[in-house]
Each structure stands twice: as C-alpha cells, then as structure tokens.
Amino acid sequence: MKKALILFLIAIIGHSSSAQEYCKFLPYYYNNSYGLANDKQEKIVEPKYKRLEIINEFSFALFDNVHCYNLSTGTYAKINQSENNSFVVIDKELFIFNSKLNTLISPFSNKKISLKIKYKFMYNQNFYDYKSKKSYDLIFASTIDNKKLFLKNNIALLPAITGKINFENYHLMSCTVDNFIRNIGIYILNNDKSITSYNYDGTQSFKINTTDFEKTTEYAIEFKESVHQKFVDFYGFESEFYPEFFSLSDMGMTNSGRFFNRFIDNIQLGDNYFLKKNNSNYILKGSKNIKSTDTEFDNIYHFYNSETLHYIKFTKISTQEEIQLFANHPKINPAILMCPKDVLLKFELLQ
Helix, strand or coil, X not given: CHHHHHHHHHHCCCCCCCCCCCCCEEEEEECCEEEEEECCCCEEEEXXXXXXXXXXXCCEEEECXXXXXXXXXXXXXXXXXXXXXXXXXXXXXXXXXXXXCCEEECCCCCCEEECCCCEEEEEEEEEEECCCCEEEEEEEEEECCCEEEEECCCCCCCEEXXXXXXXXXXXXXXXXXXXXXXXXXXXEECCCCCEEEECCCCCCEEEECHHHEEEECCCEEEECCCHHHHHHHHHCCCXXXXXXXXXXXXXXXXXXXXXXXXXXXXXXXXXXXXXXXXCCEEEEEECCCCCCCCEEEEEEEEECCCCCCEEEEEEECCCCEEEEEECCCCCCCCCCCCCCHHHHHHCCCCC
C-alpha cells in the first residue's frame, strides 16, 4: 500500500510533454491549514494559512489574501489584496491589476504599467498547441463597455486577435489532447455571421462560412459534418470534442472546470499500478495486494471552486488527521510527491 499510494499520488496527472515546466514548489493541506513544500520533499512553509488561491495554472500561490509565492522560484512577496484587484501573469511575472487606478503593478519587482484603455479586469487564459507540444497564455481583458480583448502575453499587451468582442460572440475550444483536457483555440462569430476559428496564440485561423452551416436556430448555429475535418486539418489531430455548433445562448456554455484526466479510463501509475475509472471517480488497482494499516484514501478526486484546486485526500484513521495533495494538472510533476517527508511518513506514504 505504501508504495502504491506514492505512485498513485505522483502519477495521477498522467504525462505531459518533455517541454513542460513543472512547479518546483507546491502547496499542501495538513491539519486544517495550508503550507508549502518543494520538489525535494522539504517543508518550506509550515501549515499555518487558512485560505489558498492558485494563480494562473499553478504559477503562483496566494495564502490568506496576503502571502504570495512564486511556484517556480519560491520567491515571496506581500500583497495588499482588495476588491479592485485581479491578477495577471505577463512574461512569467505576476502583476496586480487595479481597476480603480487602471494600472498593473508587480508585487515582486514593483514594476508599474499604466494602461491606455480602461479595463474592468484582466486574467490569463491558457492554451495548448498540439503541434509544438507547448502551452501559451493569452491575456483576456474586459473593458468597461463589457467587451473582451484578446492580448499577447508581453508588456506591450498588443492584440493577439483584432477587435473588441461581445461576450456572447466567442467560445473557447477544449479537447482531450496529450492526456489532458486543454484549451486549443477560440472561435468567434463575425458581423457577417461567419465564424473564425483561431489557434492557440491567434496567429493562424480559418473561417467557417455560412455555406458550412446546416441550420440556424434561436439557440445555435449547427455545422455541416464536413466542418469536423476542417478542425482536424487546422489543429492537427482527430478529436470527438470539436464543436458541432456555435451556441447563441449562454445556457449550457458555462465552463464547469477542466477535469484533465477525467476522460481516461486507466491512468497508468508505473510499477504495475494504475487508477481504474469507476463512474465519476477512480479506484486504485495493482498487480500486488494493496494494504494499509492506518491510512485511508477516499477514492474521490475532488474539484473545489476553481478548476486549479484539484486534490486527493488521505485520512489517518486513528487520529482523523487529514492531508490534501494537489494532483492531475500539467504543471504538477508526475515523478515527485511534493509534500514534506515527515508528513508522508506519518501517513504511511513513505517507508
């Protein structure tokens, strides 16, 4: 059980490409508080924080709305969070967007950027390019007139896609690719009623003309079957998740969270262990008998509020102590269990 649980934790997320940069630091939850560990299984910050916010796909961790850590370098900055603030990561540097002042300020370097266009909020949206096996962030910016701008991820904040787009006139395209559910592009309804599908960074596109429509209702524009092949040719891989229509309604289009490996029946863990899908959850399986004396895994893969707050939970039966360890994300290393060794030993997860 001990070895199986370790393998379960470190490999539940599957394998991303060799170009993937993994977090070198990661939060963990123990005894009702959050702490921080590194990839050497050392305790960097004692569990003492009550609230955690993950920023931009495990790029930064913000504890108790004040204490911020870079999950690549481990550097620390103190933040004065307010209701006027939102976070955006530009060229791997964290900035706080203040809607009242319309400025971007880095809490780590104190770099300040004054914005010419008045925005309500800004945030990162992550995309994946199947052909290069690399991820890329666009900056999504909402204007005070409720339009959306798609900006390049650099200090100049130049448009990645030209124009202001109405909220209801664009959708993200998500597919299962390379073991994870990922955003691969954006498709936008144009003024002439055609639809343009853009790649991960907005540099390439193709058009779905009105002649490619099967029919249009008050709720959706339905595509002809031939449009599927256009998606395959453009994005470079086959997928059953390519859209068959463009929704004209907000109903049913809300992003409910990317469950990453949720669609994979067997997640290989190594050393002859794997997770077998069981309805909406997973069961730990292996070629050897799996035993535990005082540690219980609840067989549930939790997703709490944000799609980045994905964790698995273990309970020490004798004391009812609990740990939650983040998993199932492309930026979490599948080869390292990032939790302090003393905690892992206590929960029988290390020998």
